Structure formats: structure tokens, C-alpha cells
Amino acid sequence: MATVLLAGLTFAQAQVPDPGAARVVSLAGTLTLKGFRQESRLLRLNDSVQSGDELSTGENSHAVLQTNDGSTVTIYPDSHVIFNERSADVRELLHLFLGSIKVHIEKLSGRPNPQKLTTPTAVIAVRGTTFSVFVDDMDATLVAVDEGLVGVASLESPDQEVLLKAGQRSWVRPGQPPQQAQAFRGRSERADLIPASGRQSGMGSGSSGMGAAMSQQPGSMSGARGMGSMSGRANPPH
Numbered sequence: 001m002a003t004v005l006l007a008g009l010t011f012a013q014a015q016v017p018d019p020g021a022a023r024v025v026s027l028a029g030t031l032t033l034k035g036f037r038q039e040s041r042l043l044r045l046n047d048s049v050q051s052g053d054e055l056s057t058g059e060n061s062h063a064v065l066q067t068n069d070g071s072t073v074t075i076y077p078d079s080h081v082i083f084n085e086r087s088a089d090v091r092e093l094l095h096l097f098l099g100s101i102k103v104h105i106e107k108l109s110g111r112p113n114p115q116k117l118t119t120p121t122a123v124i125a126v127r128g129t130t131f132s133v134f135v136d137d138m139d140a141t142l143v144a145v146d147e148g149l150v151g152v153a154s155l156e157s158p159d160q161e162v163l164l165k166a167g168q169r170s171w172v173r174p175g176q177p178p179q180q181a182q183a184f185r186g187r188s189e190r191a192d193l194i195p196a197s198g199r200q201s202g203m204g205s206g207s208s209g210m211g212a213a214m215s216q217q218p219g220s221m222s223g224a225r226g227m228g229s230m231s232g233r234a235n236p237p238h
Contacts, residue, residue, distance in 0.1 A: 021048055021049065021050055021051070021067075021068060022048070022049045022065040022066060022067045022068070022073070022083060022084075023046060023047070023048055023049070023065065023066050024043055024044070024045055024046060024047050024048075024049070024063055024064070024065060025045075025046075025064050025065065025066045025072075026045070026062075026063060026064035027043070027044070027045050027061075027062075027063045027064075028060075028061060028062055028063075029057065029058050029059075029060050029061025029062065029077070030042055030057065030058035030061050031043045031055060031056070031057055031058075031061065031063040031075070032055070032056045032057075032058070033047075033049065033053050033054065033055055034053070034054040034056075035050065035052070035053050035054075043055075043063075049065060049083050050083075050084075051083070051084040052082065052083075052084070053082070053083050054080070054081070054082050054083075055075065055080070055081050055082075055083055056079070056080045056081075057075050057076065057077055057078065057079050057099070058077070058078070059077055059078060060077060061077050062074065062075060062076050062077060063075045065083070067093075069106050069108065069113065070106035071093075071103070071104060071105045071106045071113070071115075072103070072104045072106075073093070073094065073101055073102075073103050074101060074102040074103075075099070075101050076099060076100045076101065076102075076189070077099070078098070078099050079096070079098060079099020079100055079101060080096075080097040080098045080099060081094050081095060081096050081097065081099075081101065082094060082095045082097070092115075092116045092117070092118070093115045093116065093117050093126075094117055095117070095118045095119070096117065096118075096119045096133055096135050097119075097120065097135065098135050098136075098137065099134075099135060100132065100133065100134040100135070100189065101132065101133050102130070102131070102132045102188065102189050103117070103126070103130070103131055103132070103133070104129060104130045105126050105128070105129050105130075105148075106129075107129070114126065114127065117133060118155070119133065119135045119139075119141040119172075120135065120139040120141070120155075120174075121135075121139050121140065121141050121154060121155055121172045121173065121174050122141040122143065122152055122153065122154060122155065122172040122178070123152075123153045123154070123155060123158055124143055124150060124151070124152055125150070125151035125152075125153075125161070126148075126150055127148060127149040127150065127151065128145065128147060128148010128149040128150055128166075129146075129147045129148040130145070130146040130147040130148060130188070131143060131144060131145040131146060131147075131148070131150050131164075131188055132144045132146075132187075132188035132189045132191065134191075134192060138173075138174070139173075139174050140171060140172070140173045140174070141171065141172040141173075142169060142170070142171050142172075142191065142192055143164060143169060143170055143172070144164075144168070144169035144184065144188035144189075144191030144192075145164045145165060145166050145167070145168055145169070145188060146166060146167075146187065146188045147166050148166065149163060149164070149165060150163070150164045151163050151164075152164060152170050152172060152178045153172075153177075153178060154172050154176065154177050154178060156175065157177050160177045160178070161178075162177075162178040162179070162180065162181055163181070164181050165181070167183055167184060167185070168181040168182060168183055168184070169181070169182050169184050169188070169191045170182065
């Protein structure tokens with residue numbers, strides 16, 4: 001009898017969805033998954049993603065994941081993330097290694113839904129709803145906010161947090177604290193292409209001019225990069 005009860009309990013536990021699970025609700029191109037001790041495989045529309053799964057998008061590819069609470073993560077081309085990486089902090093949503101994502105955190109019954117994201121250089125505390133994160137191949141991180149409030153700190157100095165409101169962005173470079181919040185105009189997923197409209201916080205005017213020129217190019221959101229330089233391949237402005 002004990003064996004039967006144990007088997008029934010094990011079966012029941014196997015049927016309980018992973019609270020960190022998500023589903024692929026939109027997919028264009030390729031989205032590759034590598035699970036724990038599993039061979040890499042291509043995901044399809046409506047496939048599920050579990051805690052600890054590594055995800056990579058190909059060139060000309062993007063995907064949208066939806067979590068159980070209705071939050072969404074858009075993964076843009078040439079990006080690599082670990083979804084809901086297992087850690088002591090159960091609210092950690094994902095770790096972005098390279099590339100760019102846009103995140104919308106759904107409120108819980110009208111109340112805030114605190115989450116945390118990490119990159120090779122930054123810890124991102126989410127107090128608000130919609131924002132973008134970009135990591136380049138030098139591990140520099142850009143966080144830009146469309147709506148709500150997001151705290152940004154470096155991994156090396158987590159107590160030196162910069163709060164970003166809607167329409168603000170900040171770079172976190174290796175070995176440095178976050179830059180002071182800068183104002184930008186437009187969508188957060190294009191924040192690296194748009195010159196700041198306020199104090200430059202150490203960013204040269206040459207980079208702003210380059211960003212303005214790129215943002216004015218027709219079709220800068222299409223083609224191999226999909227998001228302009230926020231694909232994770234280009235270096236950040238200096």
C-alpha cells in the first residue's frame with residue numbers, strides 16, 4: 001500500500017506545472033533550447049520552457065515567451081538567456097548572457113510583481129512593468145524603461161543602485177557602477193540608437209550623433225539585426 005501511495009504521489013507531483021515554466025507564444029526563425037543534461041533542440045510554437053533551460057535565438061529570429069502569471073519576455077536576434085535560472089532568490093526571472101530582450105511584468109491582482117534579472121555585469125530589480133535590456137559582446141549592459149520603475153546596480157557594487165523611470169536608461173560596464181539615469185525618447189528597445197535628451201553622464205556627443213543617424217535610417221528595425229545595434233553584436237557607445 002505504501003508503495004502504491006508513493007507512486008501516486010510521485011505521479012501527482014509530476015503533473016504539477018513548474019511555477020517557473022513559460023510557453024512560446026510567438027516565434028519567427030529559430031529558438032534553440034538546451035535543458036539540463038539534454039541535447040540541444042529547436043523549439044516550436046506552444047512548446048514549454050522550464051527553469052534552468054538555456055535559450056538562444058538565431059540570426060533573423062525572435063521569440064516571445066509568456067509565463068504563468070501573464071508576463072512576457074521578447075527575445076531578439078542573436079541572444080542567449082537562461083530562463084528562470086535556479087538560485088536562492090525564487091523571484092529571479094532570467095539571466096541574459098548576450099543580446100537583447102524586452103520584458104513586460106504583469107501585475108498580480110493590480111499589485112506590483114517584483115522580479116529580478118541578471119546579466120554578466122548588472123542586477124536589475126523590477127518594480128515596474130515594461131523595459132528592455134541589452135548586453136553586448138564586451139559584457140556592457142544597457143537597461144531602458146518604457147513604463148514603471150526599475151533599479152539597476154552592478155554585480156560588484158549591488159548597493160549602488162540607480163533608479164530608472166519611464167523614458168530613462170543607464171549603462172553598466174564591467175568594473176563600473178551604473179551611469180546616472182539619462183532621458184531618451186522613443187521605444188526602449190531602440191534606446192541605444194536614440195541620443196539622450198538630458199545630461200550625457202560621460203557619454204560623448206559623437207556616439208549620440210551616430211545613434212541619431214542610425215535611428216533615422218529606413219528599416220533600421222528590420223533585417224539581420226532586427227533591433228538595430230541592440231542585437232548584442234555591436235559595442236555600446238562610449
